[in-house]
Amino acid sequence: MAPKKVLRKVGVVGYGRLGQFLVSRLLAQGSELGLELVFVWNRDPGRMAGSVPPALQLQSLDALEERHPDLVVEVAHPKIIHESGAQILRHADLLVGSPSALAEQTTEQQLLEASSHWGHAVFVARGALWGAEDISRLDAAGGLQSLRVTMATHPDGFRLEGALAAASSTGPRTVLYEGPVRGLCPLAPRNSNTMAAAALAAPSLGFDCVIGVLVADHSLTDMHVVDVELRGPPGTTGQSFAVHTHRENPAQPGAVTGSATFSAFWLSLLGCCQLPSRPGIQLR
Missing domain, CATH: 3.30.360.10 (Dihydrodipicolinate Reductase; domain 2)
Structure with missing residues (x-):
């Protein structure tokens, strides 16, 4: 009997247009790609009603540990990285979709320290940056x-x-x-x-x-x-x-967000899931 395939567990923070795109792709293609969507969080939970299965809706970021994510994808707002980035790194690798948050030196230092302490990676999506x-x-x-x-x-x-x-x-x-x-x-x-x-x-x-x-x-x-x-x-x-x-x-x-950035971000997500968890900030 072939061994059961172990899925990489992914959580998505933010449910705007980019978050909706990623959630849709994960629900449609995740299993065949070795990925499992384990939660979606949005500052306004009502936005998820009717489109995100209730079992996947996370009511508080403080409870994300219960979903045991391997990777948490932030596509919300830099404030999420300022307020919760270091805490997320206690439990999972983090893909930052709002790299402008790292312009604040205190936030960058907090992420580096948490990454080193907990052994999780800080990936940064290149988004619309060409080359x-x-x-x-x-x-x-x-x-x-x-x-x-x-x-x-x-x-x-x-x-x-x-x-x-x-x-x-x-x-x-x-x-x-x-x-x-x-x-x-x-x-x-x-x-x-x-x-x-x-x-x-x-x-x-x-x-x-x-x-x-x-x-x-x-x-x-x-x-x-x-x-x-x-x-x-x-x-x-x-x-x-x-x-x-x-x-x-x-x-x-x-x-x-421009149209081509959606697919670029999806490829960043897939790339993160294929890499070992290594402390530090890495552009993907």
Whole structure:
């Protein structure tokens, strides 16, 4: 008799559009992929009514230990990582879908300490960042001098806080912010995740030296545009290695997450489940 297949148990925190997509895929394909959805949590439990089986609805994150997850996937809001990230790592690996949370140094340190203490991994989804592995390799080789990430979309696609919440686009295309990614993340926690992922991919520059640019463009009613520009130090000829990628991601009007990011996140989830649990922060 063949041995019974051991399923990797996955919990999902957040049930917005991305959370709904992941839950649907896990319910439909999880078993054949060796995955079992063991809980779904949402700040507003009513949002799960009629679509998430009652037995899978988790009423409190404090009770997630009872579901014995191997991996907890956060697709809610950076506040969840701030408030509960370290606690989740007591019981499971964590896939962070809101990497802007790591711009807060206290949170990053808490996650690193919990990861080391409990032996669980902190995975960070690359999301809409194109070329993450290439950036990491170049950075590790000492060949990265500057990195700039520009995200442009229609103003309705932004969820801004603090001083940026009162900012208005004065023309067809307005730069709302240009500066270190660390300064942008608390002002646009749901619109800076691609930039935060870039900061994590390039630790020699990090949140303080990777430049983020947020642009409100009224012509982009159904699309998110991400430009990544990087440059290496001058070589013997005085010329520098340089790369510029331009990514156009279709998106529903007013949506925070572009269409292609859904499949990218699903692949990140699958990749995490295939890796051994190793302490530390790893971009996936």
